[in-house]
Amino acid sequence: MGFISPLVAAIAAGITIPALVSLYFLKLKRKRMVIPSTLLWQRAVQDLQVNAPFQKIKNNLLLWVQLLLLLLLLVAMARPTQNAFASPGERVVIVIDHSASMNTTDADGESRLEAAKERALEVVANLDAGGGDQAGAGAMVIAYAHRTVVLQDFTTDLARVRSAIRGVEATDQKTHLDSAIAAVEPHARQTGGDDKLYVHVFSDGRVSKSTDEPLALANAEVRYHSIGDSGATSGSNLAIAALSARRDLEKPQLVQVYARLANYSDQAVTTNVRFMADDRVLSTQRVTVPAVSKVALAPGVLPPPGETGLTFDMTWLGDALITISHDHQDLLRADNSARMLLTPSRELRVLMVTTGNGYLELACQSAGIENLVQMTPDQFEKQDPKRLRRGGWDDAAIAGASGAAGEGFDVIVFDRYAPKDVPLINSLYFGVVPPLEGLSRKDTRPDSPANELITQWDRSSELLRNVELSDIPLRRPGRLVVPVDGTVMAIGREGPVMAEVTRDTVRHVVVGFDLYESLWPHRISFPVFIKNVLPTLGLDGNTQEAGIGYHTGENAVVLVDTEIDALKYTGPATIAGRALGTTFAVDAFPRVGLYETKADVPTRYKQLAVNLLDTAESDPRVAEVLEIGTSSQAQQAQAVEVRKEIWPWFVWGALAVLLMEWMVYARRMHI
Amino acid sequence: MRQLDKLDVMSRKMLRGSQQGERRTKKKGQSVEFADYRSYVVGDDLRFIDWNLYMRLDKLFIRLFMEEEDLSVSIVLDVTGSMDYGEPNKLEYAKKLCAALGYISLTHHNRTSLYTMADGLLESSQGMRGRRPIPQMLEFLNRQQALSPDAQRPGDMTSTFKSLAVQNQLPGVTIVVSDFWDKGDVSDAFRFLAGDKKDTYLIHLLSPQEVDPVKGKVVGDLRLTDLEDGDIAEVSVSPALVKKYKATLQAYCNHIKDQAHRRGLAYMISETDVPFEVMVLQYLRQRGLLA
Numbered sequence: 001m002g003f004i005s006p007l008v009a010a011i012a013a014g015i016t017i018p019a020l021v022s023l024y025f026l027k028l029k030r031k032r033m034v035i036p037s038t039l040l041w042q043r044a045v046q047d048l049q050v051n052a053p054f055q056k057i058k059n060n061l062l063l064w065v066q067l068l069l070l071l072l073l074l075v076a077m078a079r080p081t082q083n084a085f086a087s088p089g090e091r092v093v094i095v096i097d098h099s100a101s102m103n104t105t106d107a108d109g110e111s112r113l114e115a116a117k118e119r120a121l122e123v124v125a126n127l128d129a130g131g132g133d134q135a136g137a138g139a140m141v142i143a144y145a146h147r148t149v150v151l152q153d154f155t156t157d158l159a160r161v162r163s164a165i166r167g168v169e170a171t172d173q174k175t176h177l178d179s180a181i182a183a184v185e186p187h188a189r190q191t192g193g194d195d196k197l198y199v200h201v202f203s204d205g206r207v208s209k210s211t212d213e214p215l216a217l218a219n220a221e222v223r224y225h226s227i228g229d230s231g232a233t234s235g236s237n238l239a240i241a242a243l244s245a246r247r248d249l250e251k252p253q254l255v256q257v258y259a260r261l262a263n264y265s266d267q268a269v270t271t272n273v274r275f276m277a278d279d280r281v282l283s284t285q286r287v288t289v290p291a292v293s294k295v296a297l298a299p300g301v302l303p304p305p306g307e308t309g310l311t312f313d314m315t316w317l318g319d320a321l322i323t324i325s326h327d328h329q330d331l332l333r334a335d336n337s338a339r340m341l342l343t344p345s346r347e348l349r350v351l352m353v354t355t356g357n358g359y360l361e362l363a364c365q366s367a368g369i370e371n372l373v374q375m376t377p378d379q380f381e382k383q384d385p386k387r388l389r390r391g392g393w394d395d396a397a398i399a400g401a402s403g404a405a406g407e408g409f410d411v412i413v414f415d416r417y418a419p420k421d422v423p424l425i426n427s428l429y430f431g432v433v434p435p436l437e438g439l440s441r442k443d444t445r446p447d448s449p450a451n452e453l454i455t456q457w458d459r460s461s462e463l464l465r466n467v468e469l470s471d472i473p474l475r476r477p478g479r480l481v482v483p484v485d486g487t488v489m490a491i492g493r494e495g496p497v498m499a500e501v502t503r504d505t506v507r508h509v510v511v512g513f514d515l516y517e518s519l520w521p522h523r524i525s526f527p528v529f530i531k532n533v534l535p536t537l538g539l540d541g542n543t544q545e546a547g548i549g550y551h552t553g554e555n556a557v558v559l560v561d562t563e564i565d566a567l568k569y570t571g572p573a574t575i576a577g578r579a580l581g582t583t584f585a586v587d588a589f590p591r592v593g594l595y596e597t598k599a600d601v602p603t604r605y606k607q608l609a610v611n612l613l614d615t616a617e618s619d620p621r622v623a624e625v626l627e628i629g630t631s632s633q634a635q636q637a638q639a640v641e642v643r644k645e646i647w648p649w650f651v652w653g654a655l656a657v658l659l660m661e662w663m664v665y666a667r668r669m670h671i
Numbered sequence: 672m673r674q675l676d677k678l679d680v681m682s683r684k685m686l687r688g689s690q691q692g693e694r695r696t697k698k699k700g701q702s703v704e705f706a707d708y709r710s711y712v713v714g715d716d717l718r719f720i721d722w723n724l725y726m727r728l729d730k731l732f733i734r735l736f737m738e739e740e741d742l743s744v745s746i747v748l749d750v751t752g753s754m755d756y757g758e759p760n761k762l763e764y765a766k767k768l769c770a771a772l773g774y775i776s777l778t779h780h781n782r783t784s785l786y787t788m789a790d791g792l793l794e795s796s797q798g799m800r801g802r803r804p805i806p807q808m809l810e811f812l813n814r815q816q817a818l819s820p821d822a823q824r825p826g827d828m829t830s831t832f833k834s835l836a837v838q839n840q841l842p843g844v845t846i847v848v849s850d851f852w853d854k855g856d857v858s859d860a861f862r863f864l865a866g867d868k869k870d871t872y873l874i875h876l877l878s879p880q881e882v883d884p885v886k887g888k889v890v891g892d893l894r895l896t897d898l899e900d901g902d903i904a905e906v907s908v909s910p911a912l913v914k915k916y917k918a919t920l921q922a923y924c925n926h927i928k929d930q931a932h933r934r935g936l937a938y939m940i941s942e943t944d945v946p947f948e949v950m951v952l953q954y955l956r957q958r959g960l961l962a
Contacts, residue, residue, distance in 0.1 A: 030894040030905055036753035036761075036881060037852035038897040038904035040923060044915040045906055 002081045004645070009078030016070055021063070065664055069657040076650035082126075090198050091154070092127060092139040093184050093220075094120045094161070096168050097203035097227075099145040099175035100552065100592075100617040104204070104237070104331045106229040113170050116202035116227045120165045123200055124158055140187070141165055144180035145173035146553020146588060154187065171590045172334040173553035174614050175206060177626075188220035196221055204228040205623025206616050228622040236265025238289060238328040239335035239618030241307065243611065245322060245342055245547035255342060255546060257312040259324045262305040263289035264619055271328035275312045277320045277342070283312055287326075302621055319343055321594070321607060322547060334592045335618045339609040340549030347371055348538045349408070351388065351425075353380045354415035359521035360430070363530040364413075373409065377417040386582060388412070389425050389559065410538030416514060424582060426507040426537035431514035438483030439501055441512050444476040444494060451475055454497060457490035463500070463509060463532050464489060467525045474520075477513035504580035505557040507537055549609045556586040558605045569608060571595035707735040743843025744776040747786045747835060748815060750793065752898035753852045755817030757878020757887075757943055764943040765848045765876055766812045771951050772846055773808045775961060777801060784839060785811055788849075789818045790827070792834040820901040827855035832863035842868030846960070850876050851927050852899060858930040865934035872960050873931050875924065875940040882920065882942060884913055 003009070035041070102113040120141075127139060141152040141164035152164035180201075188197045197220040204227050242260035247253075263269050270288040274281055290306030297304060312324075325337030349371040350364060364372050375383075389408050411426050418432040427434065433441045444452075454469040469490055479495030482488055489509075490498035497512045520526045539545075550556055558567060558577055567577030567584045572593035577584030589595065589610040596607050612618065711720060711731035721734045748769045754762040769785065776783040777799060784797040785808060796804075796811040828851070839845070845864060851857065851873070864871040880887030889895070895904040906912060924940055931938040939958050941950055955961045 030892045032894045032896065033889060034756075034896045034898050035884075035887070035889065036756045036850060036878075036898050037854075038895050038902045039852060039854055040916055040919045041895055041904045041906050043923075044912055044919045045904070 004079035004081060006078045009074045012077055013071075013074045016074070017067070020066060020070055062661065062664055065657060065661040069654050069661060072650045072654035072657060076647040076654065078647075080646050080650065082646050090127065091187075091195060092123065093187065093197060093199045094123065094139060094141045094165060095180050095184065095199060095201045095203075096120055096141070096143050096165065097145070097175055097177075097201070098143045098168050098171050098173075099206070100172040100334050100612050100614065101175065101204050101206040101332070101619065102227070103170050103172065103334060104228065104620045106331070108229075111170070112204050112228045113168065116225070117165050117168060119225050119227065120200065120202050121162060124161050124165065127158060141168075142180050142183055143168045144175070144177060144183075145171045146176055147173075148176075148179040148183045150183060169590070171552065172592045172610075172612050172617075173588070173590065174551070174612075174617055175203070177201070177203070184220065195219070198223060200225060201626060202227055203626060205626045206619050206621075224626040226622055226624055226626075228620075236263070236267070236269070237330045237332045237335070237618055237620045238263050238265070238269050238271060238326060239305075239332070239615070240324060240326065240338040240611075240613065241305075241335075241615050241618060242613055243322075243324060243338040243340055243547070243549060244545060245340065247546040252344070253315050253317045255314050255316050257314065257322060257324070257547070259310045259312070259338070261287060261289045261308050261310065261326065262615055262618060263307070264292055264305045264621065267291050268306065269328055271326045273310060273324060273326045276323040276325075277314060277316060282314055285310060285312075302619070302623075305615065305619065316342060317344065319603065321609065331620045332618060334552075335612045335614075337592075338549070338611040338613060339594060340547035340611070341604065341607060341609050342547050343604065348535060349373070349410050350413060350534055350538065351375060351380075351409040351411070352413045352415065353377055353417055353419070354413070355417070357415045357430075357515065359515055359526070360413060360415055360530070363521070363527045364534070366527045367531040367534055369534060377419075380417075381420060385421065385424055386561075388423065389582075411534055413534075422503065422506070422508075424506060427509070428533055428537065429508065429510045431511070431517075433480065433510050433512070434501075434508050436483070436501055436503055436508060438481070439486065439499070439508075439510070440481045441478050442481060442495075443478045448476075448494065452477065452493040454490050454492055457498070458488070461487075461489055461500075462536055464529070465532055467529045467532065468523075469520075469525060472518055472520045472523055472525070474513050475517040477517070480510060480512045505555075505583050505585050509533060509537065548604065549611050549613075550589055551614070552589045552592055552610055552612055554610075555588055556605075556608050558584040558586060558601055560584060560599075560601050560605075562600050564599050564601070567597060567599050567601070569595040569597045571608075572610075705734065705736055708732045709735055742776075742779075742781040743784070743839075743841040744772070744781045745784045745786060745835070745839050745843060745845045746772055746776075747788055747845065747847040747849070748812070749789070749847070749849030749851075750787045750815050750817050751789045751850075751852070752817050752820050753850055754876075756898060757880050759878070759943045761850055761876050761878050761943055762815070762817050764947070765874075766815060767947055768848055768874065768876075768950065769846075770809055770812050771947075772961075773799075773812070774805060777805055777808065782841070782843070783808070786835060786839075787815055788828075788831045788835070791831050792838065795838070797839075817898075820897070820899060828853040828857060828860040829855055829863070832860045836863040836866075843870070845869055845871040846874060847871065848874045848876060850881075854900075857927055858933070861930050861934040861936055864936055870937075871935075872937045872939065873927070875927060875938065877924075877940065877942050879942050879944045882917075884908065884916060 096113075096116050098113055102111065102116065104112050106112060106115070124139060138154045138156045139152075139158065139161045140150065140154045141161055143149050143151055151167060152161055155161060184197070184199055188199075199220050199222045201222060202225045205224070239262045240259055241262040242258070245255055245257045247255055257275065259273070261273070268288055268291045270286065273285045273287050275283045275285070287308055287310060289308045292305050293303040295303055320342040321339060322342050323337060323339040328336070330336065348369055350369050350373070352360060352364070352372060352374045353376070354360065354374060355376060361372070361374070387408060409425060411428065412423055414427060414429045414432060414434075416431040418429070418434055420435070422434055422436060433439050451473050454472055454474065457464055457467075457469050474492060474497065477492050477497050479492065480488075480497060480499050482496050482499045483501060486499050486501040488496040488499050490496070499510050499512075501508045501510070515521050560567075560582055567579070567586065569575050569577070569586060572591035572595070573589075575587040575589065575595065577586040586608070589608075592610050592612050594607055594609055597605070708721065708724070709732065711733050715733050719733045719735075721732050724730070724732045746769050748765055750762065754765060773783055773785060780801055783799045783804075784795060785799075786795045787793045794811070794815075796808060799808055835845070847864070853860065864873075878887075880889075884890070890908050892907045893905070895906060896902070897904070928938045928940070937958065937960070939955070939960070941954060945954065951961070
């Protein structure tokens, strides 16, 4: 709290307080009255004073009350101001983290999300301290977790802002602050002149690492409000941080389930871990998870949690719902159990549409693709697009994936042939581009040198993992025109030569140049690329993974064989699927748990197991520093002094004291 | 008046008067009330020889009768400033009381004296007897005014009663009507009212406003002035103080009563809101002053 005019108040205090006290020292102007004798009064007064040792204090109660009254008025005169996080007239963006970690219950029994909402409401309360609408003032509310939701666009109607803040719902999703900052960025750009946009981020700072480009917020000041008990390690959290299942390659009925427990407490935790398949408890293990490491891996980084891995072996041929849970009471409940659907064994089936390409065939074989079917473009165009798609794992488990065309495929490779219609299956294209809107290929300019090299590629892409492209001469590779939502994977001298575009949940990986016009097939990187791409596109990268589990915030893609109008999943939340042809994109999962549908969908989509499995979200420790984007500059919330004058409170207080004084006086004098 | 006529001032003692009156005394004398016999000695009035006894016993006995004499009644009225207070006014009430007592006394042929006192004995009207001086008595009482603090000289009750004792040495009844506000030692003062030949009644008059200051609006921050000596007391009258005042008043009254009883004085206390008739016809009769 500060004061605008303390000097005035000090001067007034210097005058009035001694005056008041001296009034008490001076004799009261008493009402004159004659009585028969003062004898008894003098004796009574003497007796009263003699018999009551605290009489002086009692007598001076009025003085104290009046001093308090005077003091309150003097403080009001000093025009006190409150330290607040926002001042009236500011343009404010309220950014509230409602990720899984915000469900952590702190020592006061309140979830961090509730605390964040309260703090946000305080900021809003500061905004209207000045009363009325002020030019340029306003607030917007953004909630972010895996995705960012603008709950309330800029408005001066603070009631709506408050309502939006109160309406922020808890989720079990991961935190991606970048998307929230990206949502703010346009507003920051619009703010010009001397105006500033104040971005108040309410979070515990548990942010999943992002590889996005750093976001600069011009004309914006980010204030980070650290929510949660910074000493929360004592409460601790024991999380299931990983869960996976693999089938034995030789004996698919043998399944090994692996789980990893992370302990964020500063003390080792012993708990029972229960392993269930469907509703049967298969085993219970007593596990001790070590405490948080005492050594941080890097300066400024919290020490990693204590971790313990667990394996459960089981013999199971068909599908099952596998659940792992522990019974330790901790701060966050979302990560106390994890579940996944065990799938029957599965092998990748690839269709290659080509007039003949030995390199590709060889690369597929070296990548271990046993179920490779080749078609000519004419044959391909005669196929029913729906039948080309593989419905689920059931058929593979029963038929053993013998290579019949009717069983469908996981991925299609188009070699120098672009299909007339966009296929419904994840595809890889060489030398052509699929007929996707916004995607095209331009030839190399005639005056350009014939040969060129790939100058830059995305090494972090899972498709280009361990793929070295620097030494591959390309002959007139042309360049790709990639739509806005596409991802450029590699760039040549004139532009992109490799890109990925996702449309209606179907992934299309385009290599813009003809393999025969390059030396890539002669390089070791080519089979590596094929080895990366085909399992990734065909089996989502999990060739051996026998369990299907989703993360919160993720969208599930449901492939349907029959015509259904709508798809709805119920469970911890009710979510709907959006129809995209014969596939449905299910809304992002808000909470962990098992989602079920009654719609006519393949068995593997009847139930969807959703888990948190995120070490950053499970970590109950509060980050005092929040990194915005990849910027290393830490933003720390600091209470800034604002001109939020709170003198009316003191005047009200003085009135209350005045009332009290009157009551004291009346009580003393009423007989 | 008729009711007053039936009353008489009573003494708890048999006191000697100076003239023949209507009151039995210790002295054997001429009256119709037989007292005793004694042997005849030469010189006795032959009229009092009981001849019937002489016939039976052959001895001469003289019949003795109770002597009926008058009673000396002294009424002392307090006219200090403090008496001019209260509703009903204490002085007026006291004057009426003295008038009633004087009337009763005079109608029974008692030797009646009236005194006024303040810082000493002020005025007196002595030696009144019979109905004839009743107007004189009333006139005496009528002209009495309370003394203002300025008009009073230093003095106290002790000196007043001492003066009274000197002036009025006749055996008899002394009635003091006062509020007894005295900052001196009342026990010392009462010493002069006591004596074998004196029967003293103290009538302590208080106004309702003195008994309960709230009735007198003695509330709040006040500068109180003493009506007698002009003394100043600054008080903030609170419920606690009022409670304490009442306790102190009670203690003061008890002190006067105790001191009176120690000296053999009769003590009566009354508030001026007691109707005058009730005071005279019931209260004083019950306490033996009147019969």
